[in-house]
Every structure is written in structure tokens, then in C-alpha cells.
Amino acid sequence: MNMDAFTPWLDALCGRIDGMVVACSDLAQRRSRIDLPSEELTTLLEAAKGEMGFVHLSAISCVDWIEEGEFELVYHLWSYEQNQLLSIHIRVARDLGRFQSVYDLYRPAGFFERDIHEMYGLYFEGAPDMEKFILTEWNGPPPMRKDFDSEAFVGETFDWQQYNPEWLQEIVAAGGGVVVPPTEQRFSQRKKVDGPDWSGDHPQAKRGQE
Amino acid sequence: MSRVFDELTNFARARSLFILHYCTGCGAIELPPVMTSRFDMERLGVSPMVTPRQADILLVTGYVSIKTLKRVMLTYEQMGSPKYVIGICSCTVNGGMYWQSYATAKRLDEYMPVDLYIAGCMPRPEAVISGLRELMKKIEQGEANSWKEYYRNYDYYLGNQQHLFGDQWQTPVDVIGEAEHYGLVGDGTRGEHTALLEQVQHPLKPLEMRL
Amino acid sequence: MRAENYQQINHPPSHAFELNFGPNHPGIEGNYALQVQVEGDTVVQARADGGYLHRGFEKLMEQRLWIQNIALVPRICVPDPSPMEVCYSMAVEQIAGIEVPERAQWIRVMQLELSRIAAHLFTFGGHAATTGMYSPMFWGVADRDLILDLFEEFTGGRIYSIYNLPGGVRRELPEGFLQRVTDTLDYIESRLPDYDDLFFKNRVFIKRAKGVGVTEQAMALEYGVTGPNLRAAGLPFDVRRDDPYLVYEQLEFEVPTEEAGDAWARTLVRRSELIESIRIVRQVVAALPDIGGPLRTPIPNPLAWRVPAGESYARVESSKGELAYYVVSDGSEKPWRVHVRGPSSMHAVQVLEELVKGGRIEDVAQTMFSLDACPPEVDR
Incomplete structure (x- = not known):
């Protein structure tokens, strides 16, 4: 197979699957993105694996869009024949909390779905193993959800060490603190570098300020 | 001597x-x-x-x-x-x-x-x-001598462990018994946390040997 | 008791019992555990137990600025930290649309390959130690230290270099550095025959490693194994060649493969890869003096830098396999989501569980080290 077969295949698939949108396809960069209604996922995965050789599931990423009340699942597929990466984006309702597993098609999904389950609380039906793997001794809510505030949790749970103890204050009062000045450090004989301008004149800096 | x-x-x-x-x-x-x-x-x-x-x-x-x-x-x-x-x-x-x-x-x-x-x-x-x-x-x-501190202030350390691991936390080691053995029982060895530990602790059973 | 008499004694039926491999176990790589069910010496069932090194990186990164995360990412894989920061920088550059100057790209390649050499030497050491050979371990770690000295000189850190940032690299190479790189590589290459005698062609090692933990090509593909472990099963896939990034397209190197897919083949692939990496670094050293230009594209004030909304999936070939970052930005000062696809998360959990099954207890460590599993990547 060659790369030329890839784009016509994607176009033909658009006609076959309802609601499928090829959001962007950049074959030179080997990246393509497809947006899909969640119920069509298995159809597309079967076609991709069977017809185009997308046998390698690189990752399943989960993104929590809390304002829309949705989880976005991204399936990154790689084809060893086409040398193309296909990202399939679907959205699942956040409240429902369950979705179909793709373990039958892709074994690596077993790890990623297990991970998403404990980090986001999204249950995958049909996965062989939904037990906890990393957070076996964690009783709180799924921590990667946006509504879990880990800083507040840390503030409630842990105490901190004194950062300005008396012995240090004595040293600082006596004029101590820094032991070796930077000019005498070992690798300080550097050449002068055309460093970036940090003042913020760059166009992106202006965009950042807007 | x-x-x-x-x-x-x-x-x-x-x-x-x-x-x-x-x-x-x-x-x-x-x-x-x-x-x-x-x-x-x-x-x-x-x-x-x-x-x-x-x-x-x-x-x-x-x-x-x-x-x-x-x-x-x-x-x-x-x-x-x-x-x-x-x-x-x-x-x-x-x-x-x-x-x-x-x-x-x-x-x-x-x-x-x-x-x-x-x-x-x-x-x-x-x-x-x-x-x-x-x-x-x-x-x-x-x-x-920090290891002696652990016996003398066992209640403090146990309290922090319980705070993090939950009230059911226990280890197979009898720390208070060891403290008595070494003669290192201090004011902080026993306290409310060790009392809680005694309540929840179930005695150790010998392991079931299957051969 | 003579052997034939031993056979005749009617043993009571043995029961499988459970054995905890790790987390505090010398045969386990890092802080990781395997619950193994054994019958006699044979492993019946195995279950990986991770999370001992979990720090919640992905949550932490959502709480910090784009630039602060550079300091965070190398900690995800301790033995091979450089690909992490390069990959994260690449992902951010893709979203923000920043072009990296050519000189920075070449320096990044050099950093990646030096890191790969160091990681492979470290793996050889650990792997040799599990077969009871401690001299290669002492050699491997000592030779890796020479690479770490180079890192210290040009990045400032022995292990965590934090040398990259979105847009390029932080500073110029010190004077005379390229000569020292050449000298170190010459030395490491001259050591390879010694390693061959002591380790790779050692009969003890070959007997221990051959036929252990076989991943056939179909199985490796099915389980999503990447990197040297996939190439040891005969499929020449390398992200550097098939999904090229930085300047790898301009470099000459081969993708070594082996057919057998066992622990021995995996080690041999790593050995060939080490040689290829040395070759790549030599090309970089030869090319760098002619490539001028700036070291980085300026980015705006990093403390208030808003990366435009978007997403990217950056992939890098680390010493363990395919490493990928999925980064989503919603246009604010902090990433909305960063997903790290650690290469070990495939072969350290499902594949490891599958491979040790049916083998013997003493081969568990052998299998784990030959897969080059890196627990902090799995746990993140």
C-alpha cells in the first residue's frame, strides 16, 4: 500500500459513517484528525484496522471538558504500512460515566482504559480488568477530574516544614547564605549567546497580553 | 568501663x-x-x-x-x-x-x-x-539515636501514620513491646493513637502452611 | 539420595502459593511489584502492581505554567530523562507554531543520543547483575558516568538536564566540548570488545537469556510493544526513521533488528543500537561547527505566556520505545491536559504478566530487565 490510498480511503469512509468529520489531515506531517459520534467508534476502528493496517494503538487520552460536561476520548492509531497517525476524537457524557471498551480490537487498550477508569472514573464495559492499578490505596474521588482540587487536598492533609528556621536567620544576619558566587563556579566561562529578547516585543507576547 | x-x-x-x-x-x-x-x-x-x-x-x-x-x-x-x-x-x-x-x-x-x-x-x-x-x-x-526517638514518641508517629493511612492502620511489629524490651518507654510512647491501635488491632495469626 | 530414588517418592500434590516480587526486591527494576503465583519453581500466574512511584504528574502539569513543566517532565523517566523534555518541548512548539532553529535541533539530537547511550549502558549493567555477573554492572555504570560528565558540562545537571525549552535549547556548548564528546565515544567504543567477552558472548549469559520471555512478532504487535523490544521480534520500526522529528531525516543510521524475540535478542538489539547512536553523535559532532544561527526562537515572557488553543501529539523514540505527549491547550497560561504515553506502560504491565507465565522464578528478573521496563513511566 502507498500513501496515495490513504486520503481517498478517508473520503470514502466519510460517506459510509454518519457524522464523521475529517477535521484536519496533514499527510506530510503524518497527522490526521477525525471527529466522530461516539456510537460509530467501533465501526471506524474496525475499518481502520482491517482496511488500512492501523494495528498499533499508540494511546488513549482522556480530556475532561468540565464546562461542556463531557469527556473527550482520543484514540491515537498508527499504521506501520502507511506511516500515518490517525487521532479519533469522540465525546462521552460526563455524568453517564461509562463507555464501550475496545479491548477486543486492541490489546493495549486494557492498560489505557484501566488508567482512565481510576484517574477519571469512566467505566469501560467489556474490558477484562477494571481494577485499580496505581491508586490502590486511594479513597478519594478520581484525581484527574477537573473538579478535584489537589492543592486544597494537600493543604488539608499535610503540614509543612519551617522554611526560615532560626539557625538560617543567624547565618543570614551574619552575612552568609551563598557559598560560591556564580562567577567562580566551575562551568561559568561560557560564550556569550544571542539570547532571546524577554522584554515582550514578540508578536506572541502581545497576543498573550490581550 | x-x-x-x-x-x-x-x-x-x-x-x-x-x-x-x-x-x-x-x-x-x-x-x-x-x-x-x-x-x-x-x-x-x-x-x-x-x-x-x-x-x-x-x-x-x-x-x-x-x-x-x-x-x-x-x-x-x-x-x-x-x-x-x-x-x-x-x-x-x-x-x-x-x-x-x-x-x-x-x-x-x-x-x-x-x-x-x-x-x-x-x-x-x-x-x-x-x-x-x-x-x-x-x-x-x-x-x-533517632531510632530511640521512635520508641519514646511512638504515639506521635503513629498518629501521623493513622492520619494518612486511615484508622485501620497497623503493622505486624509490636513497637510498644520492643520499647519495653529496650527500656525506652517514654511519656510519648503511649497515648490516644496507640489506644486506637489496640482497639482495631487483630492479633497476628500464624501463616497457613500449605504443602 | 540418588536421583532415581527421588523420582519414586510419592510427593503429596503441591499447591500453588503466592510470592511477592517487590517492591523491595533486588530482582525488580525500580520500585515496582509483581505478585506471582508459583507452583514449585514455575510461575502460574503473575499480576503487576504499580503505583509505588505515582506522583500525579499529569495533574501537577495542569497546575503549573507551561515553562515550569519543563522542570517537571524529566522526572517521569529517571534512567533516560532527556527524551521527556525534548518531547514535551516539541509538543508545545507544535501548538504554538514555533520553528526551532537548526542548530538547536542538532544539539537536541546529540542530547537524545547521548542519553540513549547512557540508558543502554545502565540497562546492560542491571541486566548483567540479574544473571549474577557483577563485573559488567560495575563497568556499565562506570562508563555511563562518563556520559553523565558530558551532560554535566553542557547542561549543568548530571541526570536531569532541563536543557530544552519550547523554542530551542538553553545555552551554547562549552568550548572544546565536541572534542571531549569524540574522546568519550572513542573510549566507549573501544570498551565494546570487552563487554562482548564478558557479557554479550558470555556462555552463562547466553544460556540464561536464550529462549526466555519470547515475544513473537504477532504478539508484540498485538500488545503494542514498541522500541527495541519490537525490533528484537523482527519488525524494523523506529520513530526516528518512520515518523522523523528534529533532523533525523538528514542523518544516516540503521534500524537493527533480530528475529528471535527473546531476552538475548533484545539485548543484542540494544547493543547494536548503542553503536548506531555513537554513529549518529559522530555525525552531529562533524556537522555542528558549520551550523550557526541562534539557539532558540524567542518566546514571549514565559511567566505570562498563553499558548494558543490547540492540541498536538508529539512522538519521540526513547531508549525504551515510543514516547508520546498529547498536549491540549485552552489558550491559558497552563496546559489543560497533558497525557504521557510512557513506552514502558505497554511492556511493563500486560506483556510482562504474559511473559513470566510458564517460566521459572529465576527468569522473572531476567525478563523484566531484558524488557527494560521503567516503572516511573508506568506510574507517572
């Missing part, structure tokens, strides 16, 4: 130290260089040891996640006295760069008494060696 004997014991203890081989965090990556030919800690009489029962030093190399901390506690209590704890990396001091993390414990000395910290992220092998020498000096002068 007994003082001479103590000095002799301390002298011998400081020169034959076994480090428990437990990599709790990323600082463990600097231990192989320390052990092997370039920095060679064996010339100080320090050597790795695989079982806690025969080890003298517990090196907590870096951040401890709560799951690891449980194992570290179990390991620490299994080690025979006298035992020494060294906290390597900034994370054992105050959480380090993971201070926001929900998964790591922040201050190691809330859960077990620490003899020595080696700060840095991560400390260089030279720093580890100099820390070990510092510990040897302390042992020789009879100052490395």
Missing part, C-alpha cells in the same frame, strides 16, 4: 554499615554510581543489603508516595535496632517539587525519625558519600 565499651561498639558500628536496597524514588538512580567503582562506598565499609532484617541504614531516596510510605514503614519497623534513616533529595524534607501532588507524603520526619537529610534534586554521589561520612561521625560520637 562501660563507657569504653560503648565507644568501642560505636566505633565498630560506624565502620560496618549495610544500606537497605530499596529504591523508593528517583534519587535511587545515583546509588549505583555510589556503589560501583567510580565513587565506591565500599571503601567506607558501606555496602548494599537486600533484606531489612540485616540492614542498618534505610535510605529513603526521594519522594515517597503514600503507597510506598506504607511499605517504608513496614520495612523500617522490621529493621533491627540500632537503625538509621537518611532522607535523600529535597522531597523528603518538604515535598520538594511535588508539593502540590495528592499522591506523595511531604515530610518524612512526621512518620519516622530521620537522622540525616541530604538535600538536592538529586544530590550528587559525592553528596551522598559525604552524608554517609557525616552519619558515621554521628554514630561514632553516639549522637545518631
Whole structure:
């Protein structure tokens, strides 16, 4: 197979699957993105694996869009024949909390779905193993959800060490603190570098300020 | 006479130290260089040891996640006295760069008494060696007594452990019994937390042997 | 008791019992555990137990600025930290549309390959130690230290270099550095025959490693194995060649493969890869003096830098396999989501469980080290 077969295949698939949108396809960069209604996922995965050789599931990423009340699942597929990466984006309702597993098609999904389950609380039906793997001794809510505030949790749970103890204050009062000045450090004989301008004149800096 | 004997014991203890081989965090990556030919800690009489029962030093190399901390506690209590704890990396001091993390414990000395910290992220092998020498000096002068603190203030440490691990937390080691054995029962050995422990503790049963 | 008599004794039926491999176990790489069910010496069932090194990186990164995360990412894989920061920088550059100057790209390649050499030497050491040979371990770690000295010189850190940032690299190479790189590589290459005698062609090692933990090509593909472990099963896939990034397209190197797919083949692939990496670094050293230009594209004030909304999936070949970052930005000062696809998360959990099954207890460590599993990547 060659790369030329890839784009016509994607176009033909658009006609076959309802609601499928090829959001962007950049074959030179080997990246393509497809947006899909969640119920069509298995159809597309079967076609991709069977017809185009997308046998390698690189990752399943989960993104929590809390304002829309949705989880976005991204399936990154790689084809060893086409040398193309296909990202399939679907959205699942956040409240429902369950979705179909793709373990039958892709074994690596077993790890990623297990991970998403404990980090986001999204249950995958049909996965062989939904037990906890990393957070076996964690009783709180799924921590990667946006509504879990880990800083507040840390503030409630842990105490901190004194950062300005008396012995240090004595040293600082006596004029101590820094032991070796930077000019005498070992690798300080550097050449002068055309460093970036940090003042913020760059166009992106202006965009950042807007 | 007994003082001479103590000095002799301390002298011998400081020169034959076994480090428990437990990599709790990323600082463990600097231990192989320390052990092997370039920095060679064996010339100080320090050597790795695989079982806690025969080890003298517990090196907590870096951040401890709560799951690891449980194992570290179990390991620490299994080690025979006298035992020494060294906290390597900034994370054992105050959480380090993971201070926001929900998964790591922040201050190691809330859960077990620490003899020595080696700060840095991560400390260089030279720093580890100099820390070990510092510990040897302390042992020789009879100052490395943190393990006695654990018996004297067991209630405080147990309380912090219960706070983190839940009220059901218990270990197979009878720390109060050991404290009585060593004659190290202090004011802080028993308290409300040990009372809670006695309530929830179920006695150890012998393991079922199936052959 | 003579052997034939031993056979005749009617043993009571043995029961499988459970054995905890790790987390505090010398045969386990890092802080990781395997619960193994054994019958006699044979492993019946195995279950990986991770999370001992979990720090919640992905949550932490959502709480910090784009530039602060550079300091965080190398900690995800301790033995091979450089690909992490390069990959994260690449992902951010893709979203923000920043072009990296050519000189920075070449320097990044050099950093990546030096890191790969160091990681492979470290793996050889650990792997040799599990077969009871401690001399290669001492050698491997000591030779890796020479690479770490180079890192210290040009990045400032022995292990965590934090040398990259979105847009390029932080500073110029010190004077005379390229000569020292050449010298170190010459030395490491001259050591390879010694390693061959002591380790790779050692009969003890070959007997221990051959036929242990076989991943056939179909199985490796099915389980999503990447990197040297996939190439040891005969499929020449390398992200550097098939999904090229930085300047790998301009470099000449081969993708070594082996057919057998066992622990021995995996080690041999790593050995060939080490040689290829040395070759790549030599090309970089030869090319760098002629490539001028700036070291980085300026980015705006990093403390208030808003990366435009978007997403990217950056992939890098680390010493363990395919490493990928999925980064989503919603246009604010902090990432909305960063997903790290650690290469070990495939072969350290499902594949490891599958491979140790049916083998013997003493081969568990052998299998784990030959897969080059890196627990902090799995736990994140």
C-alpha cells in the first residue's frame, strides 16, 4: 500500500459513517484528525484496522471538558504500512460515566482504559480488568477530574516544614547564605549567546497580553 | 568501663554499615554510581543489603508516595535496632517539587525519625558519600539515636501514620513491646493513637502452611 | 539420595502459593511489584502492581505554567530523562507554531543520543547483575558516568538536564566540548570488545537469556510493544526513521533488528543500537561547527505566556520505545491536559504478566530487565 490510498480511503469512509468529520489531515506531517459520534467508534476502528493496517494503538487520552460536561476520548492509531497517525476524537457524557471498551480490537487498550477508569472514573464495559492499578490505596474521588482540587487536598492533609528556621536567620544576619558566587563556579566561562529578547516585543507576547 | 565499651561498639558500628536496597524514588538512580567503582562506598565499609532484617541504614531516596510510605514503614519497623534513616533529595524534607501532588507524603520526619537529610534534586554521589561520612561521625560520637526517638514518641508517629493511612492502620511489629524490651518507654510512647491501635488491632495469626 | 530414588517418592500434590516480587526486591527494576503465583519453581500466574512511584504528574502539569513543566517532565523517566523534555518541548512548539532553529535541533539530537547511550549502558549493567555477573554492572555504570560528565558540562545537571525549552535549547556548548564528546565515544567504543567477552558472548549469559520471555512478532504487535523490544521480534520500526522529528531525516543510521524475540535478542538489539547512536553523535559532532544561527526562537515572557488553543501529539523514540505527549491547550497560561504515553506502560504491565507465565522464578528478573521496563513511566 502507498500513501496515495490513504486520503481517498478517508473520503470514502466519510460517506459510509454518519457524522464523521475529517477535521484536519496533514499527510506530510503524518497527522490526521477525525471527529466522530461516539456510537460509530467501533465501526471506524474496525475499518481502520482491517482496511488500512492501523494495528498499533499508540494511546488513549482522556480530556475532561468540565464546562461542556463531557469527556473527550482520543484514540491515537498508527499504521506501520502507511506511516500515518490517525487521532479519533469522540465525546462521552460526563455524568453517564461509562463507555464501550475496545479491548477486543486492541490489546493495549486494557492498560489505557484501566488508567482512565481510576484517574477519571469512566467505566469501560467489556474490558477484562477494571481494577485499580496505581491508586490502590486511594479513597478519594478520581484525581484527574477537573473538579478535584489537589492543592486544597494537600493543604488539608499535610503540614509543612519551617522554611526560615532560626539557625538560617543567624547565618543570614551574619552575612552568609551563598557559598560560591556564580562567577567562580566551575562551568561559568561560557560564550556569550544571542539570547532571546524577554522584554515582550514578540508578536506572541502581545497576543498573550490581550 | 562501660563507657569504653560503648565507644568501642560505636566505633565498630560506624565502620560496618549495610544500606537497605530499596529504591523508593528517583534519587535511587545515583546509588549505583555510589556503589560501583567510580565513587565506591565500599571503601567506607558501606555496602548494599537486600533484606531489612540485616540492614542498618534505610535510605529513603526521594519522594515517597503514600503507597510506598506504607511499605517504608513496614520495612523500617522490621529493621533491627540500632537503625538509621537518611532522607535523600529535597522531597523528603518538604515535598520538594511535588508539593502540590495528592499522591506523595511531604515530610518524612512526621512518620519516622530521620537522622540525616541530604538535600538536592538529586544530590550528587559525592553528596551522598559525604552524608554517609557525616552519619558515621554521628554514630561514632553516639549522637545518631533517632531510632530511640521512635520508641519514646511512638504515639506521635503513629498518629501521623493513622492520619494518612486511615484508622485501620497497623503493622505486624509490636513497637510498644520492643520499647519495653529496650527500656525506652517514654511519656510519648503511649497515648490516644496507640489506644486506637489496640482497639482495631487483630492479633497476628500464624501463616497457613500449605504443602 | 540418588536421583532415581527421588523420582519414586510419592510427593503429596503441591499447591500453588503466592510470592511477592517487590517492591523491595533486588530482582525488580525500580520500585515496582509483581505478585506471582508459583507452583514449585514455575510461575502460574503473575499480576503487576504499580503505583509505588505515582506522583500525579499529569495533574501537577495542569497546575503549573507551561515553562515550569519543563522542570517537571524529566522526572517521569529517571534512567533516560532527556527524551521527556525534548518531547514535551516539541509538543508545545507544535501548538504554538514555533520553528526551532537548526542548530538547536542538532544539539537536541546529540542530547537524545547521548542519553540513549547512557540508558543502554545502565540497562546492560542491571541486566548483567540479574544473571549474577557483577563485573559488567560495575563497568556499565562506570562508563555511563562518563556520559553523565558530558551532560554535566553542557547542561549543568548530571541526570536531569532541563536543557530544552519550547523554542530551542538553553545555552551554547562549552568550548572544546565536541572534542571531549569524540574522546568519550572513542573510549566507549573501544570498551565494546570487552563487554562482548564478558557479557554479550558470555556462555552463562547466553544460556540464561536464550529462549526466555519470547515475544513473537504477532504478539508484540498485538500488545503494542514498541522500541527495541519490537525490533528484537523482527519488525524494523523506529520513530526516528518512520515518523522523523528534529533532523533525523538528514542523518544516516540503521534500524537493527533480530528475529528471535527473546531476552538475548533484545539485548543484542540494544547493543547494536548503542553503536548506531555513537554513529549518529559522530555525525552531529562533524556537522555542528558549520551550523550557526541562534539557539532558540524567542518566546514571549514565559511567566505570562498563553499558548494558543490547540492540541498536538508529539512522538519521540526513547531508549525504551515510543514516547508520546498529547498536549491540549485552552489558550491559558497552563496546559489543560497533558497525557504521557510512557513506552514502558505497554511492556511493563500486560506483556510482562504474559511473559513470566510458564517460566521459572529465576527468569522473572531476567525478563523484566531484558524488557527494560521503567516503572516511573508506568506510574507517572
